Amino acid sequence: MSAIPSISSFDDIRQILNTLPGPDKAAAALCAEREPQLTKPAGSLGRLEQLTSWLAAWQHRAPPQIERPNCHVFAGNHGVVAKGVSAFPAEVTRQMVLNFENGGAAINQLCETFGVGLCVEAMDLDNPTNDFTEGPAMSERECVEAIWFGMNVVEETSDVVCLGEMGIGNTTAAAAICLALYGGNAASWTGPGTGVSGPALAHKAEAVAQGVRVNKAAMSDGLEVLRCLGGREMAALVGAVIGARLLNVPVLLDGFVCTAAVAPLRAIAGTALDHCKAAHVSAEPGHKALLGKLEKKPLLDQGMRLGEASGAVLAVALLKAAVACHTGMATFADAGVSDKGA
Numbered sequence: 001m002s003a004i005p006s007i008s009s010f011d012d013i014r015q016i017l018n019t020l021p022g023p024d025k026a027a028a029a030l031c032a033e034r035e036p037q038l039t040k041p042a043g044s045l046g047r048l049e050q051l052t053s054w055l056a057a058w059q060h061r062a063p064p065q066i067e068r069p070n071c072h073v074f075a076g077n078h079g080v081v082a083k084g085v086s087a088f089p090a091e092v093t094r095q096m097v098l099n100f101e102n103g104g105a106a107i108n109q110l111c112e113t114f115g116v117g118l119c120v121e122a123m124d125l126d127n128p129t130n131d132f133t134e135g136p137a138m139s140e141r142e143c144v145e146a147i148w149f150g151m152n153v154v155e156e157t158s159d160v161v162c163l164g165e166m167g168i169g170n171t172t173a174a175a176a177i178c179l180a181l182y183g184g185n186a187a188s189w190t191g192p193g194t195g196v197s198g199p200a201l202a203h204k205a206e207a208v209a210q211g212v213r214v215n216k217a218a219m220s221d222g223l224e225v226l227r228c229l230g231g232r233e234m235a236a237l238v239g240a241v242i243g244a245r246l247l248n249v250p251v252l253l254d255g256f257v258c259t260a261a262v263a264p265l266r267a268i269a270g271t272a273l274d275h276c277k278a279a280h281v282s283a284e285p286g287h288k289a290l291l292g293k294l295e296k297k298p299l300l301d302q303g304m305r306l307g308e309a310s311g312a313v314l315a316v317a318l319l320k321a322a323v324a325c326h327t328g329m330a331t332f333a334d335a336g337v338s339d340k341g342a
Contacts (some may be wrong), residue, residue, distance in 0.1 A: 004243055005152050010140055010223045013147060013242070017269040018244050021316025023057035026231040028064035037331040045202045047299070048322040051277075055319065059159065060273040066323045069116045071162040071309050072240055073100065073107060073152055074244060076233030079131035084104040085172045085204040087195040093168050096308075097122050100166070101310040106306055107164065110313040111235060114320070119298070121291060123232035126298060130212040132176065136218060136228040141304060143227040143235050150239025156247040160319060162279070163240055164254040164309020166260070168194065168204040172204055174260035174332050177209045178286055180219055181267055182293050186212070191256070191305075234261035245275050252312040252319075255282035255305060259290055266294060280304060280311035319333035 007013055015321060028198055031053045036042050041047065055064035067179065082088045099105045100120045102297050111118040123146060129137040138146075154161050167173075173192035178189045185204075186209035212219075215228035228234060234257070244251050253259050253276050265272035265308050280300035281288050299315045332339040 001223040004246055007144060007148050007151070014143070014268060015240060016104050017265065017272055020183050020269065020272060021254070022271070023061040023081060023250070023266060023274065025057065025071035027060055027062040028053045028057035031056045031064070034326065037333070038326070038329045038336050039332055042330070045325060047319065051322040052280045052326040053318060054277065055160070055250055057322065058248065059246045063327045064159070064323055065103055066316070066320045067158050068157055068159045068326065069114070069162065069319070070155060070158045071107070071111055071116050071118045071313050072255050073120045073164045073166060074117070074123055074150065074233035074236040075120065075125065075166040076170070076231040077125050077128035078167060078173055079128045079137065080133060080207060081128070081169035082131055082335070083133060083207050084200070085196070085207050086168050086193060086312055088168050090133050090168050093166060094122070094125050096166050097125070100308070105308060106310050107308040107313065110310055113124060113314060114316045116316055119153065121149070121236065123149070123236055129231050132173070132229050133207050135213055137173070137230060138227050138232070138235070140227060142232070146232040146235035147239035149241070150236035151243035153236070154243040154249055156249070160250045160252060160255070160316065161240065161244050162309045162312035163237055163254045163258055164307060164312055164315070165237060165257050166308050167233050167257070169232055170231055170234065170257045171208060173230055173234060175208045175286055176259040177225055177260045177263060178290055179208055180212050180229060180238065181205065181222070181263055188289070189286040193287055194285070212283050217298045222267035225260070230261060238265060240275070241276060251276040251342055252279040253277065254279060254304060254309045254312040255307055256284040256287035257307055258309070259294070260338065261286065263290065263294060263335045281309065
């Protein structure tokens with residue numbers, strides 16, 4: 001298990017990304033060895049069997065455990081909201097954070113249902129990022145500070161960490177990051193977010209396109225894309241993914257915004273997201289395309305587009321089921337059941 005190193009620049013982060021710890025192949029092999037011995041036809045639990053090996057590999061232990069799942073929701077405000085890209089004003093971000101803290105949101109109910117610890121982090125809500133249609137959203141220092149914060153939020157005792165966000169305007173930022181990383185046209189990456197449609201949706205897509213045009217010269221790599229187009233909560237998500245990797249904690253990514261926020265990591269280091277699973281594919285149209293670019297097959301498809309880590313926490317149920325079957329089922333020998341070779 002690696003300690004969380006200090007960072008003060010993008011170069012420090014790039015160095016970490018080039019030396020990330022890999023999976024525990026021995027732990028994954030032990031899981032793979034046990035699976036055929038369990039009282040079921042080989043492969044009959046499908047992706048649940050794969051989840052067990054994935055957990056073991058990134059928890060660096062066999063068998064894996066899901067006894068202390070935790071959820072972190074980062075909240076931030078975006079200057080681009082001033083351009084009218086959202087159906088709601090920026091102050092809703094703070095109002096929703098208060099709702100989280102008072103236990104009134106969907107994420108509160110899901111965490112309680114599945115035994116997931118919840119931590120909500122408000123990222124300087126009184127100081128929105130700059131409007132990225134006019135220049136970079138953040139300075140390098142601001143972005144690094146948010147990443148550093150996220151790196152230090154993940155608890156080393158977590159079995160898995162569910163990551164999510166809250167931020168009016170951040171689907172606009174997510175679409176801009178995807179356009180900058182993968183190209184195409186702004187409209188294909190831009191969805192309704194909180195509920196915009198018609199001319200308002202076209203206006204949102206134009207803001208996405210303008211943001212990428214204005215910042216094109218500065219966006220030399222994934223971290224610069226994040227700085228120019230993202231938000232503090234998105235940078236904190238990047239930090240949480242890095243911190244989780246260093247602490248041997250697997251990650252469940254939530255929806256479009258969360259996944260877009262961390263996509264710049266894979267643009268820098270091809271294996272940077274290997275310890276992450278896409279918990280679900282959201283109804284936000286850009287999310288499916290983004291998961292294809294990242295080669296991430298979602299665990300769930302429930303037509304959700306709420307954010308706030310709701311899909312990630314819902315997927316904890318699958319992880320718990322996978323581990324329960326792997327550790328609790330009898331082997332053919334234990335049960336006195338003849339296997340297919342008998």
